Amino acid sequence: MSIEKQPLNPTSNRRTFLSRLWLGLGLVALVQFVGGTLAFLVSGSGKKSTHEPLFIEVGPVDNFALGSVTLIRQGELYLNRLEDGGFLALSRKCTHLGCAIAWDEEQKLFACPCHASTFDNSGRVLKTPASRPLDQHPLTIENGQVNIDIETRNRRQSFKPEQLTYALKKG
Ligand code: FES
Secondary structure, three states: OOOOOOOOOHHHHHHHHHHHHHHHHHHHHHHHHHHHHHHHHHOOOOOOOOOOOOEEEEEEHHHOOOOEEEEEHHHOEEEEEOOOOOEEEEEOEOOOOOOEOEEEOOOOEEEOOOOOOEEOOOOOEEEOOOOOOOOEEOEEEEOOEEEEEOOOOEOOOOOOHHHOEOOOOOO
């Protein structure tokens, strides 16, 4: 009994190898796409921060005068105390394309150096192209100390008074 040997065809082998390689790469891309889509959907459309909260103590309530705006460099945010005593922590990131805004004490507004958006002291848009208010950081007041979560930024569609945090009055 004789066994017939098939002649080796290097072109055919290369084609088979390449088509398997492309199939493998295609599968990897598909798995990554499906995984990324699922992660996006599970995280609630990607709007929520995925970071763990990290509260830092920024000082006693009385350190912040009514109507003051204080830059907290560690968190790249501003701590605002409105005239009624309410506290609000606002991200420094412009909601247009993310440039760092700056407080203009004379005009009493936040100004973005990139495309000239401006915001009032509660973060509301005064001048476009930014289309939504500055993001807000969670804030607590415990034992007279102001604490800010520097890792979490919450998107807002508008400013609401319930976003303010007040110190409990003594007595
Ligand atoms: S990044 Fe602020 S206005 Fe464009």
